[in-house]
Amino acid sequence: MGKEAFQTILNRASSEPGFLKAVYSNPKVILNGRYALTPEEKSTLLSGSVLEIEACLGRPVSRFLRERIEEAAARPSKKGEREREQFHRAARTIR
Numbered sequence: 001m002g003k004e005a006f007q008t009i010l011n012r013a014s015s016e017p018g019f020l021k022a023v024y025s026n027p028k029v030i031l032n033g034r035y036a037l038t039p040e041e042k043s044t045l046l047s048g049s050v051l052e053i054e055a056c057l058g059r060p061v062s063r064f065l066r067e068r069i070e071e072a073a074a075r076p077s078k079k080g081e082r083e084r085e086q087f088h089r090a091a092r093t094i095r
Contacts, residue, residue: 003041003057004036005035005036005037005041006035006037006041006044006045006056006057007057008035009023009031009035009037009045010053010057010061010065013065013068013069013072014062014064014065014068017068020068020069020071020072020073021071021072023045023046023072024046024048024072024073026083027042027046027083027087028083031045040056041056042087043087044056046087047073048069048070048072048073048074049073050066050069050070053069
């Protein structure tokens with residue numbers, strides 16, 4: 001189920017220019033309750049690492065999507081950065 005949600009997010013990121021920026025700026029508001037992601041998938045998505053995202057998908061992402069991910073992950077707001085860090089810390093304690 002999570003893989004479908006992960007793919008849905010990436011599809012939306014491809015079709016909506018500001019979606020990933022919104023995810024990285026305020027992940028709790030954008031992701032919570034809307035997508036059935038596993039903690040590992042959330043952590044991977046919020047890492048902003050194209051290589052981690054590709055590993056999770058099991059295939060490369062398009063060049064277009066790669067650029068969107070890199071651009072969106074490069075400039076998160078301070079609030080989004082704090083939330084991402086809190087989530088990563090929580091995800092590490094779950095593992």
